[in-house]
Amino acid sequence: MDKLKSIYASAYSAAITIAVVTAVTVGAELSPAFKAWLTGFTGHHWVTKSWLSLIVFILSYGIFRITNKSATDIETRKALFVLETTAIAGFFVILGFYVYEFLKH
Amino acid sequence: MDIVSILTAKPVLIGLHLGFAILAIDAFLWLLGEVIADAGSPRRRLAAAAIGSISFILTWIVGGYYYVTFYGPLVKPVIKAGNAPWAHAIAMEAKEHIFLFVIPIAVTVFLLARLNANELQSLGLRKGLIRLTAITAGLGLSLGLMGFIISAAARWGTI
Numbered sequence: 343m344d345k346l347k348s349i350y351a352s353a354y355s356a357a358i359t360i361a362v363v364t365a366v367t368v369g370a371e372l373s374p375a376f377k378a379w380l381t382g383f384t385g386h387h388w389v390t391k392s393w394l395s396l397i398v399f400i401l402s403y404g405i406f407r408i409t410n411k412s413a414t415d416i417e418t419r420k421a422l423f424v425l426e427t428t429a430i431a432g433f434f435v436i437l438g439f440y441v442y443e444f445l446k447h
Numbered sequence: 448m449d450i451v452s453i454l455t456a457k458p459v460l461i462g463l464h465l466g467f468a469i470l471a472i473d474a475f476l477w478l479l480g481e482v483i484a485d486a487g488s489p490r491r492r493l494a495a496a497a498i499g500s501i502s503f504i505l506t507w508i509v510g511g512y513y514y515v516t517f518y519g520p521l522v523k524p525v526i527k528a529g530n531a532p533w534a535h536a537i538a539m540e541a542k543e544h545i546f547l548f549v550i551p552i553a554v555t556v557f558l559l560a561r562l563n564a565n566e567l568q569s570l571g572l573r574k575g576l577i578r579l580t581a582i583t584a585g586l587g588l589s590l591g592l593m594g595f596i597i598s599a600a601a602r603w604g605t606i
Binding site for chain 1: 507511514515519533536537540541543544545547548550551552554555558559561562566570571572575578579582586589
């Protein structure tokens with residue numbers, strides 16, 4: 343079913359995007375050189391991360407759509423579970439990281 | 448004063464950012480009600496998911512413009528020098544990055560909302576749609592709370 347294939351591709355792409363945003367956010371805070379490198383693309387690190395999130399999501403979606411012939415209901419449920427878990431984990435990793443960073447200084 | 452000057456004025460940008468965010472959260476809460484109530488037609492679900500997703504995109508653009516143009520140079524130094532610097536260091540830093548989760552999740556919810564009630568039930572995706580819609584609305588509400596903390600720190604953090 344084409345609708346399932348879209349949902350499956352979007353769920354995994356969203357999970358990958360969240361993982362990338364979380365990793366890049368923490369990485370940029372830990373490495374000023376990396377943050378400066380991100381800033382160099384657009385003039386602001388957050389604008390670069392915004393574009394990066396869009397690019398990662400669209401590219402991943404395209405790759406999942408092209409490489410996957412179909413997705414079953416079980417595979418789609420699993421993809422949604424992965425997305426839910428990643429979103430909740432990403433939320434607490436980012437929030438927890440900034441709380442830790444503030445308390446550390 | 449031309450329309451561009453009015454729309455890019457600081458209070459108007461804040462109002463639009465907040466307005467679109469409220470609309471987006473309300474739309475996803477509406478969608479949540481539709482799915483929990485097992486409404487048969489996907490038309491209302493699609494409308495709610497589309498309004499929510501588009502509103503999140505608009506609040507991203509407006510809020511992003513305000514953040515880069517005004518917040519960084521004008522508001523951030525006031526908060527950091529005030530009695531609640533954590534409002535920037537924790538709430539703003541977390542808010543601006545966690546927001547980037549929302550659009551990909553909202554798009555996935557929109558794609559799920561295209562399924563009718565029978566398809567959602569027979570494919571076992573109804574609970575997944577409920578959980579993901581609740582996460583979307585919950586993320587929106589938590590970002591709203593962080594926004595309130597940031598505004599309060601800017602207004603009252605120096606008094």
